[in-house]
Amino acid sequence: MATVLVAYGSSEGQTETVAERIVEVLETEGLDATLVDLKRRSGAFEPATVDSIVVGASIHAGSHQQYVADFVRDHRSTLNRCPSAFFSLSLSAASEDAEAQATADDLLEEFLEETGWNPDGTLAVAGALKYSEYGFFKRFVMRWIGGRASGDTDTSRDYEYTDWDEVESFARQFATLIRTDA
DSSP: OOOOEEEEEEEESSHHHHHHHHHHHHHHOOOOEEEEETTOOOOOOOOOSSSSSEEEEEEEEEEEOOOHHHHHHTTTHHHHOEEEEEEEHHHGOSSSSSHHHHHHHHHHHHHHHHHHHSSSSEEEEEEOOOOOGGGGHHHHHHHHHHHHTOOOOOOOOEEEEEHHHHHHHHHHHHHHHHHOOO
């Protein structure tokens, strides 16, 4: 059975939720998937010991988590050698504005260029506004940004924009790639 490492960085938890769904789909597809939170990892795993790798990160203030970029740089040769994929969450990907969506794609490509990684698959997917998890200042800023984008500004609730069909399709396509590569 092919093994897959699904490693992620998450700030408010949506990237973790997406990574968990990817693991579920990969397991349904008959693969042995292991989920690793890159921020809290104990170092008990070694990417070179798995058959394939999926990495996920979210965009905040125009960049992905630094510790995810460090992980990719540290394991670039393994990531470029085995089947690999990258997913990037952002609110820009949720926008109906083509320019905002292009920004999400550009930030994904910038991450790959900066880290020297050439994954077999990528996905820019919408994240979530988790007002209930923000402190006062961040809630204020996110509400202001949401208002500028004609988005959701009711801070008494959270908003999830993730297209789960798109996430599941991404995971199934990666599973197919792994089986084809094996």
